[in-house]
Amino acid sequence: MATTAPTSTAAPPGPERPGGRGGGGGKGRRAGLPGTRADRWTAPGMLAPFGFFYLVFLIGPLLYLLVAGFFNTSLVKGGLGDWVGLDNYARALSTEEFWASLWHSVWFTVLTTVPLVVLALVLALLTDRFSRGRWFFRLAFFAPFVLPSSVISLMFMWIFADQIGLAQSWAKFFGSDSPPSWLGDPDWAMISIAAATVWWTIGFNFVIYLAALQEIPRDVHEAAALDGAGPWQRIRHIVVPMLGRATTLVTVLQLVASLKVFDQIYMMTGGGPDRATEPALLYVYNTGFTEGRVGYASTVSLVLFVMILLISLVWFALVRRAEKES
Amino acid sequence: MRDRPPLPGTPLGGPPPAGSRTAPTRRALLRAAGALGATAAAGGALSGCGTAIGQGFTGDSGPASLLNFWNPFTGGDGARMVEMERDYRKRHPDVDLKATTFVWGDPYYTKLTLATLGDRPPQVAITHLSKIPTLAGAGLLREIGDDELAAHGMGADRFDQRAWRKAHYDGALRAIPLDTHPFVLYVRTDIAKKAGLTGSGGELADVDGPEQFLDALRAAKEVTGAWGCSIASTKDPSTCFRLFWSLYRQLGGRLLADEGAKVVIDMEAAGEAFAYIRRLTQEKLVPTGVDSPGAITLLTSGQAGFLMDGVWQILAVQDSKVAFDMLPFPRIFRDAPYACHADSHGLVLPKAPSPDAQRADRSLEFIRSLLDASDAWAGGGHIPAWLPTQESEAYRKLEPQAHYAAASDGAAYDPGAWYSGAGSSLHNRLGDVCASVLGGRTTPTRGAARIREELRELAATPSPL
């Protein structure tokens, strides 16, 4: 419904009206901007609807985090509570649980980012060699990506189930006498969740790589083949280096996404066993909503935000440098 | 994690005419999708989702005939509750009772808290009485007055007194107790018999005392060839906590004082309790790495002669049609009066934004009907708190329920603190330590020290209440 509203009003001027396709038509934009009084409120008016939501749900909350971090705000008492200065920060930084949750987020990020980048690259490189049947690979690898996290969690809780699950029976088949309880063993739980996540999200990176491979001109391949370079050499020395940009993009998107992990862990283990899988965002959820310590949870949120921000900034710096070089 | 914001590039990026190439098919598809969606929405509205959709936009609490009831019963007791609800519906066709079952533990209580804060609580909800201080302290529970109780024939004298006291906070009644559910011992009577553990009348021999109990497990293990006793030790910190707490309380230990602000752990007792727990697995009498369904399966498939679990598993064991009995958790230590972990379910009225949304009278009527169905509830394993049932002849003859009814006298509720109670941080943290000791990953002394650390950290956390 949302989609038909704008399209159905296709007005008389019509989309097929030929525009100045070629030439430098787009460059003269600044010329035609009148600054009459009637137009004075046009721009603010057009920005207002978006701006309203932006300020209320993005900027405002961000400021609230800054403020609430200095109070012992409670979920159930309302108001800000009492001023506690830097207590929340001191408490967070000295609490093992806080560091453990950050570490779990990082550990999950490592466990997922590496295979999600490397495997996606390999899959894309292999798939790129075939033009027929590509739809099948794309379907197989990408389809899971559109599923909701709860569907993934339901499926993998069944796969990882003790005694009756597919994962344990396969492990037995491959020679393990007593396979671990995949989600119940503190050493394995995060790895199991990471495996499910790789299965779920690899399609995104795969598609980006596939597109990047399309951008590599055919004649690069041809020239290399003429020089007698084998397929492996061509991939290693020519194709992979040309994917640098895509790799940066994929890696950083992946880092940021993985650091924000919540859904599948909340549903599959709830942060257990022995709190071995509680990531930072779940820690925020638990302290803020389960325990009701809003002030403290705000502090933790802010720290997490700064971490993610730093990673994004590093990315922007990298991209900028890469652009200058090229 | 995939929770990415959508990152569409402009697909055909260039000037608009390029896009119009594929426009007709796409437009047709989009239209079809829109039409489909509209039909689905309209169809939903016709088939009764209509009011729900209206409420979705207005936030209205629904028609007066609506009674929402939440519970966390996913075990055998859930099936009993469904029967009781069905009965109520039959007798009250004017009430639209909507019962919902949620995942047990923290997720349930978080949901209940957020719903009440969000002004859309259920009219009636089940809580554990161990959670009353936290929920009532947060101002989420409506007080229940004496006159209201009297109006529905629910006087104090008709309830189990231990549970009744636990249902109060700040001198006022916040919940109506439904039952008490202790941590008990399941016994395969056929295996016990073969192991020579039964007396002439078929009753189980004395298994009380540290060595006696281990001997009994050894004898059972001889028969099963696998294990003596099973317990859920993975993905179930609460069960592990129940084991520790039962033993620790029998040693007379306490954990917290001043409503959780002070740690008063008895390190020696904690060490002793853990040492005993470790012996169970060290001597291979109890398996490690078994989850809750697995622990039950070990018992029902004859690979274990005993099972330590809550009473609510009774239906799961009954369903397997094996010969079994249930007894109070054994008295291992005699340093203090008999104790076994227990909790109670109570029915609460979460605070609604208006009397109109609260529907207190109808709610109490519903609660009374559940109490009247206490005999059905007892079938699900719980010891009824409603005395007319508990003291009835029929309950005294109910087997195996009557065999462990006495356990409620030794009921050791969770220590009182805002971070304590069913499925709480305290359960999870201490239960995890216990599971770790059980699995041999932590020594008993280290386990006691870890518990102290965990408690100190929890106690030092400023209470949000």
Add this chain to the structure above:
Amino acid sequence: MAASTSTSGLPTRKGLDGGSGDRRDGGLRGRLRPRAPEAAPMSGPMRAVGAERLFNRVALGVLIALALLWLVPLVWAFATSVRSADEIATDPTAWWSGSPTFEAYEDLLTGGKLPYWYVNSFITSALTTLLTVLTASLAAFALSRLRFRYRKPAFLLLLAGLMVPPQVLMIPQFLALQSTGMLNTYWAVVLPQVPNVVAVFVFKQFFDGIPEELTEAARADGASWLRTYWQIVMPLSKPAISAVTIFVFVWAWNNFLWPLLVVTDPEMMTLPVGLTSVQDAFGIPQAQLMASAVLGGVPLLTVFLLFQRRIVEGIAGTGLK
């Protein structure tokens, strides 16, 4: 940047969709045809051709094995969902059912709250999408076409929004909605998802590519800016609109954490939240759990199959910006 976007419309990109241009190639029709060697036979030593062939064969084997592995969870979930409880109990890991039954599906669709969740998910996702497309395109139009005093600061402020992960704001967002009494309504789910900075940039990028002459002509005819936006620019921007629509819809549909917080009434829940929050009172019927997973996955898998190309191109576009 501009260069890469303009090339993206060229036929080379079509290879992404299965390479219809290669179809006339005779002998290998209907089979997986390696693409790289099209250059090799022309010259290149024989050794290289052999290696090429071997490499392709290995690559194909690996790919097919992995693709099948990738289908395992989906197939197994479906297989479990059509088996009876007894069958699952006796052999939990079997792949097929002796007597398939759709009982679990029937139970879910008639007895459970699943139909509510479908409707709720559809309403909230559609509303989110509608509001996002409208507000984001309007803002993007102003940033793309109008020159006003605080244009640069506004743009920078917006850019900064790209770096704020909404998840870390869950606490204040929740409190904001609680204070307005909107929790447990559709609005609570929808409104915080509306400020989608990425959508603004997508629209702005697209609008920037629309020739200036078109809008200038409209202005010269006396049309207001609003009218120009609505009657000239938006009708020309269908590719951008549909891309944003699909992505925002899918993202809103799949959002879990936010609806989990603001919707506690079982009949107000969205599909992803309801699927794992609300339990069955009768233990854990695996067939039903898997049937609910299948039913939970079907709507978006359908969307994906319908708009496969658009979705894939949309994602691919991020890599080429």
